[in-house]
Amino acid sequence: MKVIEVNNLVKKYGDLTAVNNISFSVNEGSICAILGPNGSGKTTTIKSICNLIIPDEGNIKLFGKDNKKSIDNIAALFEGTRNLYWRLTPRENLRYFAGIRGLGGKKIERKIDELLDRFDLEDKKDTVVNNLSRGMRQKVAIAMTLICDTDIIILDEPTLGLDVKSFMEIKNMLRYISNNMKKTVLLSTHDMNLVEEVCEDIIILNRGNIIAQDTIGNLLDMFRSMTYEINLQDTITEEQKEYLSNLENEFYLINDGEALEIDILDSKDIYKIIDILKVKNILIKEVKQKNINFERVYLNLTSGEGK
Ligand SMILES: Nc1ncnc2c1ncn2[C@@H]1O[C@H](COP(=O)(O)OP(=O)(O)OP(=O)(O)O)[C@@H](O)[C@H]1O
Numbered sequence: 001m002k003v004i005e006v007n008n009l010v011k012k013y014g015d016l017t018a019v020n021n022i023s024f025s026v027n028e029g030s031i032c033a034i035l036g037p038n039g040s041g042k043t044t045t046i047k048s049i050c051n052l053i054i055p056d057e058g059n060i061k062l063f064g065k066d067n068k069k070s071i072d073n074i075a076a077l078f079e080g081t082r083n084l085y086w087r088l089t090p091r092e093n094l095r096y097f098a099g100i101r102g103l104g105g106k107k108i109e110r111k112i113d114e115l116l117d118r119f120d121l122e123d124k125k126d127t128v129v130n131n132l133s134r135g136m137r138q139k140v141a142i143a144m145t146l147i148c149d150t151d152i153i154i155l156d157e158p159t160l161g162l163d164v165k166s167f168m169e170i171k172n173m174l175r176y177i178s179n180n181m182k183k184t185v186l187l188s189t190h191d192m193n194l195v196e197e198v199c200e201d202i203i204i205l206n207r208g209n210i211i212a213q214d215t216i217g218n219l220l221d222m223f224r225s226m227t228y229e230i231n232l233q234d235t236i237t238e239e240q241k242e243y244l245s246n247l248e249n250e251f252y253l254i255n256d257g258e259a260l261e262i263d264i265l266d267s268k269d270i271y272k273i274i275d276i277l278k279v280k281n282i283l284i285k286e287v288k289q290k291n292i293n294f295e296r297v298y299l300n301l302t303s304g305e306g307k
Contacts, residue, residue, distance in 0.1 A: 001028040003063060003152060003184040004049060010057035011044050018044045020208035021058070026201065031178045031185040033195045036205035037302055042188040043078075045205070046154055049186070050076050062152065072101075075145035076154035083144055086130040090121050090140040093129060098147045108147070115143045119173055135166025142173055146181065153177060155187040159194050167193070174198050192295040204301055212301050216294065223263075223297045227290040228270060230260045233283040243280045249273065261290065263300065 004026040011019040019041040026032045034042045047053040049060055051071045060067040062074065077083055084093055094112045098104060116125045119139050129137055138158065145153050158174070159167050175198055177183050189195060195202065195216065202219060204212040212219060236244075236257040244251045244260075252261040262273060274284060 001063075002026070002061075003028045004186060005061040005064075006045070006049065006058070007060070008058035009045065009048060009055050009060065011041075011048060011053060011055045017208050019048070019055070022205070022208070022210050023058075024203050024210060024213055026184060026186055028184055029178060029182055030200045031174060031187070031198055032201040032203065033199040034186065034188045034203045034205060035190070035195065035298060039207075040205040041208040042205055043156065046076070046156060046186065046188055047078075050074055050154060073150050074152045074154060075148055075150040076156075077141055077145050077158070078156045084129050084137060084141055087128055089124075089126050089128055090116060090132075090143070091125045093140060094144060094147050097144045101148045103148060111147060111149075115146055118176070119143055120169070133166070135162050135169060138162060138166065138170060139173060142170065142177075146177065146183075151183060153183050153185045155185065157189055157191075158187055159189065159191045167191075170194075171198055192293070192298060195298075196294040204298065206302050219297050220292065220294065223292055223300060224289060226263050226265060226300075227292050227296070228262050228264065228273075229254070229288050229290045230262065230273075230277070230284055231286040231288075232258055232260065233285050236260075236282065240280050240282050244282075247276065249276070 002025040006025070007023050009019050009022050010017070022041075022045065034045060036042050044053060048055050049067060051067050062070040083097070085096065088096065091112055094115065095104075095108070098108045098112075116122050121136065121139060121143065124132055124136055129140060132140070142155065142158060145155070159170050162170065171194060174185060174187075178185055187199075200215055202212065202214060202216055203210060236253065241253070241257070249262060249264070254261055264270060264273065270287065274287075277284065
């Protein structure tokens with residue numbers, strides 16, 4: 001089932017088109033990532049879904065209903081930990097946030113205990129947020145989005161600036177939210193490890209347009225079939241290097257010049273590449289398709305415009 005549907009969304013700021021007629025949907029229970037270089041329109045899109053920005057054109061539906069009428073089904077976290085009160089403890093923050101939405105009483109107190117326990121915050125439940133580590137604060141901030149039990153959770157850069165241990169904890173938290181709590185998660189991120197490890201569906205924006213929209217598996221497969229590693233019989237010479245650098249195709253030297261890497265759009269082109277190498281007597285030991293990570297896919301799609 002489509003939980004979020006964005007249809008022909010357009011948002012302009014004066015002459016600048018921040019979001020240019022984009023459409024996508026997010027399926028129930030999935031973790032979907034919106035990626036893109038700085039200024040590509042991620043925040044504008046997410047804020048439009050949360051009804052914090054009014055688009056110029058298009059519409060957004062949550063469970064088939066106009067988002068303005070079903071906004072109570074979203075809990076969102078923007079700009080890191082800004083939803084937290086630093087002089088309050090995690091327990092007090094959660095209680096306060098539930099209170100804003102008119103929820104309280106024993107049921108909510110039980111829910112707070114459950115969340116603190118589930119995300120290993122039990123020991124720190126009475127420490128003011130100001131005295132918690134960055135990772136702990138981030139866990140509390142994400143827990144806050146769960147207290148009201150909405151079906152949709154939206155997170156802006158949930159792992160920004162975290163160390164490896166905190167990254168692992170947030171990653172596990174996201175998996176639990178999706179797999180066990182059965183919530184639909186839409187997040188924006190620049191963190192390719194997070195994308196590769198927890199997200200199923202990916203939307204890549206560039207200059208306000210969607211340039212890719214697929215499952216992570218499909219995107220990796222697509223690019224895996226395009227990237228070749230060519231192991232050479234001899235280490236490449238300076239003259240051969242110079243020859244390669246003047247060619248239209250981009251060759252990446254790896255293993256100190258004992259191998260080359262190349263991205264090609266059509267698998268038949270590998271034969272042309274072999275001919276090109278023969279011209280300068282660059283002899284091939286082995287050609288194999290390369291296992292690539294998602295960062296490479298992303299950089300290819302955005303033509304290296306940065307993360
Ligand atoms: N309130 C605003 N007024 C004018 N221009 C804006 C406004 N908000 C965003 N923009 C512009 O719209 C474009 C898209 O911005 P947006 O914040 O959606 O991008 P983003 O992908 O979230 O970027 P980042 O990764 O840097 O957070 C940018 O060029 C930005 O400068």
